[in-house]
Amino acid sequence: MEYREKRKMILEMRGAKEELTMQSAINMFIKSRKLKNLTSNTTASYVQTLSKFTEFLEENEISKPNDVILEDVQEFIQTRMNLGNSAPTINKYIRSLRAFYNFLCSSGYITENPMEAIEKLVEEKRVLRTLSRDQVMALLAVPNRSTPAGHRNYVFMLLLLDTGMRLEEALSFRVEDVHWQERVIKVFGKGRVERLIPFSDVLGLNLREYLEIRGEGARGIFFVNIDGEPLKRRTIQEEISDYGQIASIKGVRVSCHSLRYTFARNYIMNGSDTISLMKIMGHKSLHMAQLYADMFPADLSKQHEKFSPISSLLN
Template structure:
């Protein structure tokens, strides 16, 4: 007796025999479809971080589908996905998460799931794409927190610069403020990435994209002093811990958080990313243009940069009043 199916798989051989056993495993087994998709991502040479992102989002998708008692990718409907998204968002809000952070997390899931379903549909493992028409969640933009000048000075005064780790942390925070690099990019910096003549750092950002980030004469002075203090060791990572091993992202985050507590900084999250926001704010306030800021920060589009400009529009207006070509005629 043949197995009855509600939809056919978009494969030429699918209609020749109605037996589900002859269908490709990617159509009938979620684990097989996930493994094939991740293999495709590896072939595309996507970064390990991107692969981990897809693994995590698809793990959550499998959990939601198991709750709905759905096992075969070919049986997933748009309604199933809408139910899964609604359930997940409710779970996060019930755990005490604010709506806006919950929406941000949901959008990460949506982008991951969309990429997966787009691929298995393009490959012909499912007849229709159940994710078609499902967009990201529109959420309110939160005010970006940045450090004040006083807070920055207090933070930079917090490390004990008479010690190696204290001076390292001082230079580390200066680098974050002067360049706006991400904490992962900072942790990955190596000695050969510094061009002392042109005063640039070769940074490896998201999606394995390489860019050059300029730094100031002030940072050059302290960075040279730090590298001399660091000395010649086995690793070529610039920032190292007391054991002469690369200073990892988590360690950097914890160190900066502790300095924030010691400096009694209130009303703003003390983190490497706040340094990045502060750099962007001060760059715009001091007359920097959005296109160069985009290149420095490593954003693929101007959307985030426009957000900085809009948020600090009052300060930009002051700059315009000061440097307006018409006013200077």
């Protein structure tokens, strides 16, 4: 279909707002998100939320965006809460629905926005569990580094612990994105925002060693499977989780996220500042980076002991 025909169809749909179906509206919204060059994970999150919302509407015999009212959204939220969805999960649904209806309003498809009065749920402040030094050493001792997969997984865990990368970033950067002389890796984070993440000399040596096994002349995604294809998210998640069980690590769920948090904790406790941590980890504001500094009570106790005025006076 040529663009002129598509444009005519769009204008006709705007002229007949009452006839616009949920599925047609969702298709247009998802296409608009793809045109913004959002990551596939972000787009998939929108699709998942809108699919659940559409199922809820169909159960209540609602088929058009114009028929959705504030109370429908509130009932959907209550239904998800009854199903046991956590506050962060429901807030993700709310963000997706708000983006969807903002798009329909700004594009002229609807005039009433049922999301205007919807507020996010209050989330409990979570304590981020991190690995101790002994746990990190025990975890790193598990992979069989004499095998290509074991060596790859060892280096992958070193990468997360040394840089604090998100899992998707670690899985998607390419060989040519590693700038060896400057010791930085170029990644595309949330919202396709490019940033440079520094890495240590020790990690650099391990990355080069992995490339020798992988084939340094190869291009493309840095971490690959035995067939030379990009390493899958589920594969590395399951293998790191298995390593945690083999290492008998208790009190913390061993995952790619916990390795990222462990990096943040050690970065802060080694004396760095939240602004540089924010830049390295790809946060848009200081809020999340500040949370890292506030969530380690045991370490704060050590800091208090070190800098306490009373301790210094009486000692």
